[in-house]
Amino acid sequence: MNREIPGFYYDPEKKKYFAIQANHKSAPGSQYSQDAVKRKRADQEKRQRKARLVQRYEKEKIKRAACLQHPLLQAQREVGEPAVSRLVDHEQRGLAYASQLRRKQLHQFEPWPDQYTIKHVVRNPRSGILIASGHRGGESSVSVCFPDCDQETWTYNRTMERLLFKEPYRLSSLSLSQTGYLLATMDSGPNGDSFLAPRMLPDPDEGGDYRWPPFFSHPIRIHTTSSLWCSAPSPTSDVPRFAVGTSDGLYTLEGLGSYWTLSKKPFPSDKASGNPKKRRTDSSHALITAVEWLSSDVIAAGLKDSTIFLHDVRSGGSAARLQHPHAVKKIRKLDPYRIVVAGINSLQMYDIRYPPNNLQRNPNPNKANHTSTRPYLTFSTNSSEIIPDFDISPELGLLASASPTDHDRTVQLYSLRTGDQIVSPLTRYRYRDAIRSVCFESGDQSTHGPQTPGLLVCSEATVDEWIW
Missing domain, CATH: 2.130.10.10 (YVTN repeat-like/Quinoprotein amine dehydrogenase)
Structure with missing residues (x-):
């Protein structure tokens, strides 16, 4: 804020100080005569009061949350379902995604077998x-x-x-x-x-x-x-x-x-x-x-x-x-x-x-x-035993861990909110060989790449992609 200087007026539009002229010495229509400056300051104070009033009105006004206008939320409210927190809602979406995972063989490297x-x-x-x-x-x-x-x-x-x-x-x-x-x-x-x-x-x-x-x-x-x-x-x-x-x-x-x-x-x-x-x-x-x-x-x-x-x-x-x-x-x-x-x-x-x-x-x-x-x-x-490999997906709220024993040969999923195991087509699939690597991908980063999150699972020479 610019300080007041006696005998001068700071014009906020021009960002300069101007000398205040006496009424009898100033030219007709002068912007910086005593009367003109007095009117400018009165108008400025009026605008500031109005701005403070609008700000106070917006602050004290109760606004309707935008999420309440979502048709799905309105339907849940009409049938009497209780509201859920953001973390629970995030976990529910992750569980729904995990339930629809499907396996796709991505590639099998040639030099690795035997x-x-x-x-x-x-x-x-x-x-x-x-x-x-x-x-x-x-x-x-x-x-x-x-x-x-x-x-x-x-x-x-x-x-x-x-x-x-x-x-x-x-x-x-x-x-x-x-x-x-x-x-x-x-x-x-x-x-x-x-x-x-x-x-x-x-x-x-x-x-x-x-x-x-x-x-x-x-x-x-x-x-x-x-x-x-x-x-x-x-x-x-x-x-x-x-x-x-x-x-x-x-x-x-x-x-x-x-x-x-x-x-x-x-x-x-x-x-x-x-x-x-x-x-x-x-x-x-x-x-x-x-x-x-x-x-x-x-x-x-x-x-x-x-x-x-x-x-x-x-x-x-x-x-x-x-x-x-x-x-x-x-x-x-x-x-x-x-x-x-x-x-x-x-x-x-x-x-x-x-x-x-x-x-x-x-x-x-x-x-x-x-x-x-x-x-x-x-x-x-x-x-x-030592956990062979694991990875997490903050986007899905899931943790994927390879089976710690070679005879199990499965991938386990856990909730990052509760720590509980999650049942999925991925967890029910048993690989023929031991699982060596698991890696989550976020997706939607390339024109030709996956557009949804997925998981890369490597068993011996084969790399599988589990995705929606």
Whole structure:
């Protein structure tokens, strides 16, 4: 607001101060004579009073909710059905969707049978490229299959498969960024070495052909001294950025093309080096086995010693927040506050907005005195083994978990609101081979891709798509 200056009038339209002229000295019709300024200020005060009255009227007026005018809600009200909350309504839609899931075989990779075991399966939602990684003993490989863009929907065949790379290393993780970059982390090589391999995947041109960028004629390798265990892409970054969990802490990898930067992030106790009781950063107390981005600035990192800490890339600070009953194997984000954590015989949801409880300075899940944070929700898996793989769909309010035993060979669905199991054609289908990977897709991101949410299920060499 502009302050009043004696002898001057501020014109809000012209955004300038004008000297107030005496009535007997001003020209006829002058806009800034004493009388003219007096009239302007009176009109301005009148408009302000009217605006305040309208604002007060709108604030105190009771408006009819727009949702009450929906014909379906009116029908429910007429038949006497009670109103349901937003969470319950969301769950009901998810249950209705799950009841209509149908199986479609998407692709069967050629190199895998009797040789390799598939470990990861993801699909690029922009280009439709299907990516699969597998291992055989101490050797790992990554293959891609390009879709046929001439059809109305993406279709795959073995003639469009390409071997991306094959290495005598253990492939520990595979992450696909929304920018189109693929990151593979490899360790336990012939000489005990490790490396990260970021690579840009091509998008189709106007003719439907996929052409690799010329600067990727040679794969990029970023060598590290620590072992690599997991990785996750940033959800909304303009440039490719990944969180990487290693045997000596948390790192971020950021770059473009052939230029990448690997930066180490501090543990919650690193800044308190003067404290003799600081948290240990050796052995399992530094081995990060799971990472997940809660937002574009906050990373959740799970350790082998069961601790889950948060790191803010803006301030560079870290803080221990949760403690799982067992070593953390995988983390998935439901929203910026709720996460689902998997371990041995433990699949639980936590809310980081609750005060931390039952945290230990140097936890050890193998000891009897080990404590854990009270979960927000517990999923009953009835298993004493490590959860092989799981994924969540916030859009559907569902969690999909592969069967923890090889003889079961089914996919179980759970409600993210109650934790109860859900019956679906998917849960009743029994695969011939063990299930290795499950991955939800949101859909409606590409012209040729699925327009509704779906689930990719990989059993041995076959990738199935469960969709409405």
